[in-house]
Amino acid sequence: MLLLLVIVAFGFSSARAEAAPGNPPPGISRALGCLLNADFVREALASIGLEEDSHATIRFHIGSVPGMQKTPDTRWIAVYSSDGRRGWLFLANPDANGSFIVVRNGYRLTKHALRWSAVEGNGGQATYAAIGRLAASLAQSEGYRIKLAVGRTACVVQ
16 A cells, blocks of 8 residues: 555656756747737647746657658647647648748647546547657657746748
8 A cells, every 4th residue: 555655756746857857959939929829729728827937848750640641840739738748739730931830729738547548639540649659759758847937930820
């Protein structure tokens, strides 16, 4: 019983200590700034307790998601709640001018014990399963603790 409590406590504490302060690559920072220009993104983040100018952990993936259509340049950016158990995954595509096109779509992410699930967004069960696998993979990647600030560059919301 004591061993089980130690394991649960360790799992909870490691979920909270998931990212160090730092700067994500510039393209990811610009893409996130563009995403934060979109009302639907700010509303989604507010649903998990994040407001503009608050701090959050982000992780990202560039390119296609296995099991989904090919999107070689898409920036998939996950933004996590302060407890690290909820989040949103948003999409942005680079344009020819060095800015980003915000894709009007997002997946709500939830951690259940050791597994991540995805809902909302476009797609059916196969899409949600693929996004859940991406969320699990992202959870193992480097995270960045950043301030959520609206970007200053012009962005297009698709």
